[in-house]
Amino acid sequence: MVEHVKRLKRELVYKGAILDIYKDTMELPDGNKAEWDFVSHRMGAAAILPVMKDGRIVMVRQYRNALERETLEIPAGCRDSKTEDTAYCAAREMEEETGYRSTNVKHLLSLRTTVAFCDEAVDIFVATDLEVGTRHLDEAESIDVEIYTLEELCDMIYEGKIQDGKTIAAIMAYAAAKKGGMGKHLDL
Structure with a gap:
């Protein structure tokens, strides 16, 4: 079974015409923190x-x-x-x-x-x-x-x-x- 990961913070890094790019601060199952990139495609x-x-x-x-x-x-x-x-x-x-x-x-x-x-x-x-x-x-x-x-x-x-x-x-x-x-x- 996959242990849960929790997003602690989402920060907008770039706002484009169709894409927004974020830096997410994540809490991993072992309690450590990591930064992940996330790209949001607003329209599909x-x-x-x-x-x-x-x-x-x-x-x-x-x-x-x-x-x-x-x-x-x-x-x-x-x-x-x-x-x-x-x-x-x-x-x-x-x-x-x-x-x-x-x-x-x-x-x-x-x-x-x-x-x-x-x-x-x-x-x-x-x-x-x-x-x-x-x-x-x-x-x-x-x-x-x-x-x-x-x-x-x-x-x-x-x-x-x-x-x-x-x-x-x-x-x-x-x-x-x-x-x-x-x-x-x-x-x-």
């Missing part, structure tokens, strides 16, 4: 796996400052408010980033990105019956749209070419659902 996020009629998947390639390189990911973004429906957010981000839209959006899974120090929650959806919409990137975004087969994406995961956690989780969950192993609610 949503992501979406856009599947074309032929089964290929629409992906986005963009530069990620934290890694100092481009990454291949599923479309995703922060909610506009804490009350924004995550399915709506995911569909909105898909159209903004890829130019595709869909009225057939189904929940795939929910995840927490980095539980050791951050509370970010991401709801991930699958979109089918894609239609061409209007792409409209944010001013600071530069995104390329690329289309791959599910097999190609799985290979890229195992080759280490795709390393984004939400993208890996979405692709692997979708692949399992396609094989009938899970996700019966998706009607694949």
Whole structure:
């Protein structure tokens, strides 16, 4: 059984546009104290796996400052408010980033990105019956749209070419659902 840890103090160190960073003073089960970092993601996020009629998947390639390189990911973004429906957010981000839209959006899974120090929650959806919409990137975004087969994406995961956690989780969950192993609610 895990003994309890108690937070004694939380101090705001940095307040950003979507993240707040805190220094927490913790009391450990043995009575010792430790300082832990905590990152609060205020809005939460949503992501979406856009599947074309032929089964290929629409992906986005963009530069990620934290890694100092481009990454291949599923479309995703922060909610506009804490009350924004995550399915709506995911569909909105898909159209903004890829130019595709869909009225057939189904929940795939929910995840927490980095539980050791951050509370970010991401709801991930699958979109089918894609239609061409209007792409409209944010001013600071530069995104390329690329289309791959599910097999190609799985290979890229195992080759280490795709390393984004939400993208890996979405692709692997979708692949399992396609094989009938899970996700019966998706009607694949």
